Amino acid sequence: MKKKTQIPVHSMDDWFSGVYIQPMGIRKLHHPVYEMSQPHRHDFYQCVLVDKGEIVMEVDFEKIRLRDRHVFLSYPGQIHHIVSTQMQHGWFLAFDAATLDNNLRSILDQFLTEIMVMQLPQQLFESFYSLMDHLYQIYVNPGQLYQQQALQAMTCAFIYQLASAYLQEERSALSRHSARNIEITKTFRELLRHHGKSVRSTSQFAAKMNITASHLNDTVKSVTGFPVTYHIQQELIREAQRLLCFSDRTIMEIAGDLGFDDPKYFTRLFSKITGVAPGKYRKGKCKE
Template sequence: MTKKEKIQVHRMDDWFSGVYIKPFGYEKSSVPDYEISQPHRHDFYYCVLSDKGRMELEVDFEKVEITDQTLFLSYPGQIHRIISAKMERGWFLAFDPAILDEQLKNILDQCLSQIILVPLSPEQSAGFCSYINHLFVVYNDGAQMFRKTIIQAMVTGLIYQLASVYHSLEQFNLIRHPARSIEITKSFKQILRNNFKSIKKPSEYAAKMNMTVSHLNDTVKSVTGFSVTYFVQQELMREAQRLLFYSHLSVKEIADDLGFEDDKYFNRLFSKAIGISPGAFRKQGETSVHL
């Protein structure tokens, strides 16, 4: 793979209503396709509904396997590529974050997992497929009155349903924790997701949440098993790996981009968190084979 100065970003600019929808195996489309086997980022959410089939992806250096009756959601900014896909029935849906209401954006930002992968019952899968099929009919009907508004409203409704299924699973796994602790942890994760480059100290996150740093740290650790510092470093190192692997930015430029005034400190932190230096990680990536 030939690296570029910046990671390739696919954008929603040419897609009607900030939405792109396509069933697997559907050949004819009035909207542009793009190269999906090469590592890239989106400035939009992208969702895969697999009713029958299998897909293997790499999302931020983690392998993700989508199987029968599974819903997957990728966040804007994540680096991913499709390794293999043998999909018989299912849907691909991409949508602009701008079409979501504030409540839904907050729900998605507060998900504790970086990768949203939801197993569905046969009934749930059939229901989602039926809903998306109806959406696809409207999407392709140029004569439909209020088409743009209907499409955006239907996508919002679909993602609320996805969030509901995901959060039901999440709540079940967190049932032993007090509701207030879960709420604090989710709020922290949302603030972190949007501010990790500019805010690095646990005390600053605690101040934004109007609580003591010890209370925030104890709460997050009780729910997740990890400290606030751990999550801050993970978010920073995830972005550092993306830039090292898929761009020609120097280590110093990457440190600057992530808000580090001292690139030597960034080097030490990366080496401690990832186990090898930034330079070694980049060299490792240059020798990797990509589809």
């Protein structure tokens, strides 16, 4: 695979207008016209709802298999591509972050996982499918009044329901933790998603949240099993892996891009977390 100086980023403005929805499967996608089997990023959210069939995707170096009644949501900035597809029928929904209200964007940013994927119960799946179908009927009728407003409202309604279903699963897994500790951890996750490259210490995050560094660290560790520094480092190394595999930037340039003044420290940290030096990672893992 030939690398590029920069990771391909496909913009909502290039292809769609705020919201885009199409059936997948026998009826082929008219857009996007870029090659979906090649690793790329979006500057928008992408949702896939599988009715019948299977799609295998790779998202930030993790393979995801979507089958009947699975729903998947990717965040802007994640690197992904389709490995294989035998989709019989499903839906593809893309939407700009500006489509969502501030509360909904915050909810999505606070999820404790980096990849949202789940299999829906039959009744809930049918409800989601119906919403997608209704959204599509609005999308393909450009002559109606207030089409764009209706598309945005319906997309928000769909994502709110998706977030609700996902949060129920998440809360069940976190039931032994207090509501306050979960709230602190989620706020930290939201800040990390937005400031992971510029805010680099527990104390800086704690100051933004008006709590002590020790309280933040103890809380995050109790809920996730890992301290704050672990999450900060994971965010940085994940971006380093993206740049190593899908750009021609040197290791020194990547270290600088990620805010490391000392490239040697970056190399040591990368090696500690991944088990291999950046150069070997690029030559080995990136070619798998």
